[in-house]
Amino acid sequence: MLMSSTNQNSGLEKIERLLDLVPYVATHQGIALEELAKEFSISTSQLTEDLTTLWMCGLPGYTPLELMDLSFDTGFVSISNAETLARPRILDRDEVLALILGLETLQEDASRNHGDQIETIAKLVAKLIGFIDSNVERTVQVGSSALSNERGILQKAIAKGGAAEITYHSISRDEVSKRVIHPIEFIFANGHEYVSAFCDLTQSYRTFRIDRIMQVASVDAADSIVPMSGSTSSDEKIAITLKVHSRYRDVVERFNLDGGLPITPELVEVESFSADWATREIMGFGGQVGLVSPLELRASLRDRALRALKGYQA
């Protein structure tokens, strides 16, 4: 969901757009109506209405000499006699904030990958800070998270329909493996970013959490073939009943219970593709969460805990 910017609901977005259309068209003479509408996230009929309004505007006097000269009846837009409004408007606070945070993210990545852009980015941030109250710089900050070099390679593979070799840490088995994938798209879910892809190794559609991809390299996709149809891998989910003594929130977050609250004050049903991963998660609660069923999983959890205890008696 998109969050509204400053004037999105104040009725002033139209006047802002009118003022911003002029410099955009001035530097993109002959742009197609559809393309221009898309750039401003409006319909073409809305755009035509805007251009008709602008067509009536100009310097006092309002004779053809003073009015802006717009042409758009051919489906392509051009403008002249619009020098007064020809430079883009100053950035507002939200726009500056968005750019600064975006640049900070870039800087974080550049410092890991290409040291050469760091100074340029810092210079841009310094320029932008001049436009707003400087406390924003220290009160809203982006820390390390996205692995942009990895994303960049995947992004290119998506754009070109290519493939990439990833080194992936599978949490469910606590194993690292190399595999060739054909990335399809990026997805956000539960606060994490994933890439959905066809995986050559398992010959199925899988999703991979970006922050668990340890390395990426682009590969020549010519020799591996992606099946054009087929569905996401259809492993069976296991239903697990938990007894929650405390830390409900952690249970909800780790098992992705989508807003679903406990069935009874204590018993919660969760689902997982991996018995191994679920068992580990429950062990990680250290006794504050118990595994009620399936019974064989309960027994295997107890075995593991016993084996781990033996490690301390040695």
Add this chain to the structure above:
Amino acid sequence: MASRKNERLVNLTIALLATKRFLTKSEIFRTIDGYEGTTESKERMFERDKDDLRRIGISIEVQGVDPGFEDEPGYRIHPERYSLNLGELNGTEVALLSLAAEAWRGAALGVAAQSALVKLRSLGIDSDFDAIPNLSPRLNVQSPNFYPLTRAIADHIAVDFTYLSSELNEELRHVHPYGLGSRHGHWYLVAYDTDRADIRTFRLDRIVNQVELVSKVNFFKSDPNFKVLEYLDSTLFENQAVARVSIRLGRGHGLRRNATVLSTDDEYDLCEVSYSNPSHFTDYILWHADDVIVHGPEEVRTEVIKRLQTLVDAHE
């Protein structure tokens, strides 16, 4: 009619930008298209128009034309304060700024980022994306509270929200927001909790529903040297302790990211691992079941053994 009004606003902007000297109200009413009716209604129209232009960030200068002779003020818009001026920009810089804006696609500041992008593109400088290979950052903050919180922080406005407690209770919190920062994929709000009379950290995705801005601007003071990431690191993420652990060969890949291998036998790597929060670290050791054995610090070792015994007893 709305389009008449927008037309008038555009014409007013053009006239005030183009003029070299300040224009008086009567000049404005005489020359700019769209001011109609009685003097009183023209005045009202003009007052509203000025407010509207100021609300979209256009700064209108006011000056007494000749205070000794006539007290009618004059108005104009200074072109330097109207238009975007980022100094000389080359194609690489424009490409970096574009990437910074694209990072918000579909996220909290997506709308502002898109309008910034339109303005940047209007500069007519071609982006040089070849200069910045493989960068594709993404700001994955989806929370609808991100944007109102940035406002509350900048303007020192008190905020109320409902927060999901560790036991999943919905608690009403009253705070003075100090900062927003991200670490390891999550966004955190650092704020002074007025009920608890202390600074607290809240994960943004645990705030239920919409935050409410409940005070006037400048309602509280905050430390002018407060740096949100520094605060988060020192309270939540800084690795403050080191444990000695045995990690089974080929296992514990997450744990190994913060580990140094001291020695290796045919079953385990003996490692030193740094960690920040002892109770989270204990959980994480337990998560690895029999793949990890912790040797010290003693408190962690004792706690892990105790918890394993609890797990065994609870699953008879």
